[in-house]
Amino acid sequence: MKVANLAEWKPYEPTESRPWDLRLVHHLHRRAGFGANWGELQRDIDAGPQDAVSRILTVANLTKSFGDAGIGGEPKALTNSATDFDSLQQLIGDAAVSSGDINRLKAWWFYRMLYCGDPLTERMTLMWHNHFATSNLKVANVAMMKRQNDLMRQHALGKFGDLLRAVIKDAAMMVWLDANANRKGKPNENLARELMELFTLGVGHYSETDVKEVARALTGWTVRGGDFEHVMAYHDGGTKQILGEQGSFDGDDVLDILLKQEPLARRIAMRLCEAFFGEAVITDDALDELAGGLRDHDLDIGWAVETILRSETFFSDTNIGNRVHDPIQFMIGPLRALEMLDPPPSTLLLAEWASKLGQDLFYPPNVFGWPGGRSWLTTRTMIGRANYVSALCRGELHRPNHPPDIEALAIKQGCSTPADQSKLASTLLLGHENAPGDIEAILRRPASQLG
Amino acid sequence: MKTNRRRFLDQSSTVVLGAMTSLVSRAVVADDRSLPGQNGKILVVIQMSGGNDGINTIVPYADEGYAKHRKKLRLSTDRLLKIDESVGFHPSMRSAADLLEQGKLGIVQGVGYPNPSRSHDTSMAIWHSAQVGGEETLRSHGWLGKAMDTTREAVIGGGAKDPDMILVGDESPPLAIQSRRSTAVTLSSLSDLRLRRPAVAQPTIQNDQTPNSSLARFVDQTMQNAITTASVLEQNIEDRIDGSAKFPSTRLGQRMQTISTMVKSGFQTPIYYAIHSGYDTHAAQLPSHARLLREFSDAVKAFMDDVEAAGISDRICVMGFSEFGRRVTENGSEGTDHGTAGPVFLAGSQVRSGLIGSTPKLSDLVDGDLQMTTDFRNMYQEVAQKWLGTALKLPVPRQSLPISLFDA
Numbered sequence: 001m002k003v004a005n006l007a008e009w010k011p012y013e014p015t016e017s018r019p020w021d022l023r024l025v026h027h028l029h030r031r032a033g034f035g036a037n038w039g040e041l042q043r044d045i046d047a048g049p050q051d052a053v054s055r056i057l058t059v060a061n062l063t064k065s066f067g068d069a070g071i072g073g074e075p076k077a078l079t080n081s082a083t084d085f086d087s088l089q090q091l092i093g094d095a096a097v098s099s100g101d102i103n104r105l106k107a108w109w110f111y112r113m114l115y116c117g118d119p120l121t122e123r124m125t126l127m128w129h130n131h132f133a134t135s136n137l138k139v140a141n142v143a144m145m146k147r148q149n150d151l152m153r154q155h156a157l158g159k160f161g162d163l164l165r166a167v168i169k170d171a172a173m174m175v176w177l178d179a180n181a182n183r184k185g186k187p188n189e190n191l192a193r194e195l196m197e198l199f200t201l202g203v204g205h206y207s208e209t210d211v212k213e214v215a216r217a218l219t220g221w222t223v224r225g226g227d228f229e230h231v232m233a234y235h236d237g238g239t240k241q242i243l244g245e246q247g248s249f250d251g252d253d254v255l256d257i258l259l260k261q262e263p264l265a266r267r268i269a270m271r272l273c274e275a276f277f278g279e280a281v282i283t284d285d286a287l288d289e290l291a292g293g294l295r296d297h298d299l300d301i302g303w304a305v306e307t308i309l310r311s312e313t314f315f316s317d318t319n320i321g322n323r324v325h326d327p328i329q330f331m332i333g334p335l336r337a338l339e340m341l342d343p344p345p346s347t348l349l350l351a352e353w354a355s356k357l358g359q360d361l362f363y364p365p366n367v368f369g370w371p372g373g374r375s376w377l378t379t380r381t382m383i384g385r386a387n388y389v390s391a392l393c394r395g396e397l398h399r400p401n402h403p404p405d406i407e408a409l410a411i412k413q414g415c416s417t418p419a420d421q422s423k424l425a426s427t428l429l430l431g432h433e434n435a436p437g438d439i440e441a442i443l444r445r446p447a448s449q450l451g
Numbered sequence: 452m453k454t455n456r457r458r459f460l461d462q463s464s465t466v467v468l469g470a471m472t473s474l475v476s477r478a479v480v481a482d483d484r485s486l487p488g489q490n491g492k493i494l495v496v497i498q499m500s501g502g503n504d505g506i507n508t509i510v511p512y513a514d515e516g517y518a519k520h521r522k523k524l525r526l527s528t529d530r531l532l533k534i535d536e537s538v539g540f541h542p543s544m545r546s547a548a549d550l551l552e553q554g555k556l557g558i559v560q561g562v563g564y565p566n567p568s569r570s571h572d573t574s575m576a577i578w579h580s581a582q583v584g585g586e587e588t589l590r591s592h593g594w595l596g597k598a599m600d601t602t603r604e605a606v607i608g609g610g611a612k613d614p615d616m617i618l619v620g621d622e623s624p625p626l627a628i629q630s631r632r633s634t635a636v637t638l639s640s641l642s643d644l645r646l647r648r649p650a651v652a653q654p655t656i657q658n659d660q661t662p663n664s665s666l667a668r669f670v671d672q673t674m675q676n677a678i679t680t681a682s683v684l685e686q687n688i689e690d691r692i693d694g695s696a697k698f699p700s701t702r703l704g705q706r707m708q709t710i711s712t713m714v715k716s717g718f719q720t721p722i723y724y725a726i727h728s729g730y731d732t733h734a735a736q737l738p739s740h741a742r743l744l745r746e747f748s749d750a751v752k753a754f755m756d757d758v759e760a761a762g763i764s765d766r767i768c769v770m771g772f773s774e775f776g777r778r779v780t781e782n783g784s785e786g787t788d789h790g791t792a793g794p795v796f797l798a799g800s801q802v803r804s805g806l807i808g809s810t811p812k813l814s815d816l817v818d819g820d821l822q823m824t825t826d827f828r829n830m831y832q833e834v835a836q837k838w839l840g841t842a843l844k845l846p847v848p849r850q851s852l853p854i855s856l857f858d859a
Contacts, residue, residue: 137623181589188589279666322666356643358636366631374669379613379718380636380644382677387647446670 006293008286012049012312020049026431027320030451031276032056032309033119035333038413038428053309060120060157061302085115097143105142106351106361109149113332114341124156124305125149126328127275129361132167132199133369134176136362141175144226145362148172160268160299161259164199168255171223177367179221184236187215194367196258205263206243213240217249265299266291272301274372276308278322286313321431321450324376327357329451330385334392334443337428338404345397353391356384377449386444393440406439492838495710495723495754495769496595497703498625499747501731502571503773504740505793506813506821508544509558509806513537516813520780524736524787534558538810543745546752547796554804555755555764556796557856559830561811563792563823565848567775571731571789574774579626581828581845594831595722596630598841602721603633616722617713619706628724641688641709646681683716698753701746703727707754715761721839730773734784747771751798764800768838768857771796772827779813779821792823795830801838801857808854829854 014020025044029036033056036044044052092111096104113122129152136145148170155163167173168191174180177191192215196206220235221228230251240249242257249257258264269291273282290304297303308314325333331353335345354361358381364370395403409428410421426435426442431451435442442448511517512528513536531539532548540548550556564583568574573586580590592600599615616628616635628635638644698708706725713720727747732740751769758764776793792811808825815822826848835843837857 137629178589178591181587190589190591322664324666324670365634366629368632371634374666375634377670377673379673379677379680380638382674383644383646383681386677390647446667446674449670449674450667 006289006307008283008289009293009307009311009313011310012315014049018315020045022427023320023431024049024315025052026427027315027451028052028056028309029119030325030329030333030431031314031323033123034113034329035336037337037339038409038424041428049310049315053306056120056309057302057306059118060124062118085117089116093146097146100142102136102142102145102362103348103351105146105149106354107347108146109361110332110347110350110354111344113328114335114344114347120305121153121156123275124301125153126326127271128152128156128163128167130364130369130372131271132173133364133367134172134362135364135366139172139175141172141226144170144172144175149362157302157305158300160264160294160301161255163301164259165252165255168195168199169221169228169251171226171228174221174223174228179218180223182215182219182221183234184216184219187212187219187236189215191215191221192218195254198367200258200267201261201263202267205261209241210243213242214254216240217242217254218251221251259299262295265294268299268301269294269304272304272308276305276314278319279373281313281316281319281322321447323451324373325449325451326370326372326376327354327359327381327385328361330357330449331388333451334389334404334429334439335397338406338439339409340392340398340402340404343398343402345402346399349397349399353384353388353397357381357388358384385449389440389443389448393438393443404439491766492840493714493721493723493767494595494834494838495707495725495767496627497747497751497769497771498627498724498726499730499743499771499773500571500575500726500728501773502574502775502777502789503730503743503793504732504736504787505561505773505776506779507736507740507787508541508744509534509538509560509794510541511538511810511813514810514813516779520813522781523785524781534806538806541741541744543741544748546745546748550748550752550755550798551804555800555802556798556804557802557807558805559795559797559807559825559854559856561792561808561821561824562772562795562827562830563775563821564826564828565823567791567820567823569775569789571774576626578772578774578827581831581843583828583846590626591629592631593625593627593629594835594843594845595627595724596633596635598835598839598843599633599722600630601841601843602839613719615720616724617710617720618724618726619709620724620726622726625724625726628722638709641684641712644681644684644713645688646678646685680716680718684712687712687715698757699746699749701750703746703750704753707750708757711754711757711761714758714763714767727771732777732786733782733788734786736781736786751796755798759800768797768799768802768834770834771798776821778819779816780819791820793821795827797856803856803858807856825854830856833857 022041022045025041029040047055089108089112092108096108116122129149132152134148139145148167151166151170152163155166177194178188179191182188182191189211193211196210196214197203216236217240220230220232222231222234223229235250237248239246242249242254243261245257247253266287269287273287290307293307294304313319331350335341351361358376359370391397393403395401406421406425410424413424415421415424422436423433425439427433429442430447435445435447507524507526510526510531512531518525526541530542532542532544533539534551547556564577568577568585576590577583579593581594582588582590595616603615614636615633618624618628618635618637620637621639624635624637698704703725710723710725729739729743751771754769755764758767772795773793776790777787778790782788811821811824828845828848832843832845833854833856835841
């Protein structure tokens with residue numbers, strides 16, 4: 001365990017008053033991934049918190065090392081089915097790119113989120129998609145959107161510096177933030193501003209002059225033939241003043257300067273806390289301490305995620321059930337819990353539903369990404385969620401129809417009476433036991449929106 | 452049978468809503484709840500895509516140039532619906548003429564911008580963003596998006612849950628409603644807002660584990676609220692089947708009906724957007740243009756009638772615009788090519804009815820094109836300020852004349 005002794009981030013250890021039980025395991029799987037089935041929950045109850053969290057992180061690390069080796073995709077060491085998964089997802093992804101149909105790329109990502117053995121990395125990729133919010137509405141290029149997505153996945157739990165350099169210096173971001181229009185003598189400040197305001201420092205940590213000067217430094221970065229390129233003829237080689245430093249900086253220098261700034265770590269820490277904690281759980285002190293830790297660990301995202309997932313705060317009562325499920329989590333959770341993956345649901349349909357529920361993959365609403373939290377829930381999306389539950393319970397996400405069979409699941413676990421079955425469904429879906437009724441009734445409760 | 456069903460809905464919503472008077476009032480038709488700073492005003496934009504031939508829409512029949520430039524496409528004077536001694540509506544615009552007679556239609560004449568682009572894409576982007584310039588000009592956000600961003604800044608924490616802007620249709624959201632921080636959504640139909648299962652009383656959060664959490668209460672309330680809205684929508688849809696308001700069965704007519712239903716159901720969305728395509732009439736223009744103008748006029752009229760009947764017409768303004776007009780001289784294939792200025796329509800009971808601005812002269816052309824008489828940015832500024840209650844910082848065009856679009 002590489003977690004340092006941070007006062008605010010004490011690791012959770014089971015006690016008599018806070019035992020390691022189904023509620024906590026359920027919470028871990030919903031927040032660090034997209035939910036788990038009964039067998040996985042039981043396995044992790046038996047394993048204890050240390051091993052359960054380690055398992056999630058180890059799988060993610062395996063993925064990362066395979067990714068770094070250029071193989072991409074899933075750890076082959078896991079199981080045979082992981083290898084199958086990897087070749088299948090590649091097939092689906094390549095087909096999406098050559099079709100030029102963005103809906104097929106959305107379906108590909110759904111396939112990954114449903115079937116990969118490493119949900120944490122997919123969850124983090126989704127988080128970075130929101131941080132570096134890029135919309136295909138303007139990029140209008142499936143291959144570029146997929147490449148950006150792959151980059152985010154590859155660096156999802158690595159060093160933030162590597163992630164930033166990879167994503168910023170890639171065609172999708174260049175097109176999204178008008179890098180093509182940023183030329184020597186005719187600067188376009190779009191990329192410069194968002195780079196500082198959204199991707200690294202946050203408002204208040206740079207001046208308008210910095211924006212102008214960074215825009216000058218970024219001239220020359222452009223897209224040619226679908227790829228990033230640094231065109232020297234477009235670059236303004238003059239002297240710039242950026243965040244107190246002076247030099248004839250170019251884009252790479254700008255990224256180096258930004259990565260050294262103190263406010264950066266806090267912004268990343270805040271993003272991670274948004275992803276893993278509910279409302280008003282994290283104190284300023286805890287945030288500062290996590291930011292400090294990130295600085296000490298060379299902005300290692302994996303370190304911060306491990307610190308979070310092992311912490312007492314993560315497993316605290318104030319955190320459990322105190323976060324609005326994003327649409328993807330809301331959709332995938334029951335599919336995984338109720339073991340509705342074989343035969344597979346229609347991933348194209350799922351992508352359509354996600355859009356109805358307000359989370360259209362590859363189409364974040366603007367540079368801020370999806371605002372998340374309570375704003376997921378509007379009149380339109382609430383009705384959409386209720387209707388999604390109806391569709392799921394009638395098996396309409398599958399073609400042909402394939403409704404969930406709670407009775408079969410329950411009998412496998414030795415529950416034979418209707419009351420026991422209802423109890424099982426409730427604990428499986430909500431992590432606690434007191435929601436009566438059938439699956440549809442349980443999933444239409446307000447509590448099913450939270451986790 | 453229908454009556455019974457409606458009565459059932461009435462009763463069931465009463466059961467669900469018993470304890471929540473404020474939610475009932477929110478969903479009731481003609482409720483005056485509103486967002487701060489927006490006065491509950493609603494702007495419905497209809498984009499007439501393709502470049503509407505303004506000359507054959509608001510026809511300058513008394514202008515000598517009309518007969519001279521329009522040989523085959525000339526509409527005979529006696530068929531026109533006269534507005535005054537010099538201009539008249541295209542004969543298919545009976546509904547628009549009726550609106551004018553009722554004092555609910557403003558026609559802003561000769562609207563355009565300097566050095567107009569004849570490219571659909573560029574010109575539409577100029578209208579969407581209010582950033583005048585060539586293709587290379589940066590346009591990240593739309594004018595409506597910016598207006599909503601400004602409003603949003605003013606009401607931070609206002610708790611508006613419905614989106615700021617809704618595109619009703621299956622097209623991609625246009626640049627006009629893109630913004631940095633506001634929300635825009637697309638609805639292809641009302642079925643997106645209808646509960647598939649009858650709204651039986653939902654269990655409330657009190658039965659769950661976290662009775663005192665404000666988040667849990669929020670979720671509970673939002674859910675009840677959504678169910679109420681779904682029920683009210685259901686009722687509005689039933690009413691409409693009963694024929695209280697007739698909408699044309701055209702695509703635009705259906706979209707306007709969708710918007711009307713949402714507005715009547717108490718949605719707090721201030722901006723709705725619909726696209727009416729097909730105005731790119733390079734050949735055999737007469738029949739298709741006649742159909743388009745009829746569809747447009749009938750849909751707007753039906754919409755105005757519907758909101759009037761619901762008693763909320765003073766909160767409504769409809770704006771119809773196109774990215775450019777057509778050339779004055781017709782081409783050789785009984786059509787017209789891309790031109791410049793054209794009329795913009797504003798409908799609403801608060802709109803200053805009648806002709807606004809001066810009629811462009813067909814004898815005073817630049818390279819065969821009309822000269823604009825009103826810069827569209829002046830119009831936007833006024834719509835934003837007077838209607839949406841939002842200051843829109845646009846570069847003020849040179850020689851711009853103040854216009855007045857709304858009743859004082």
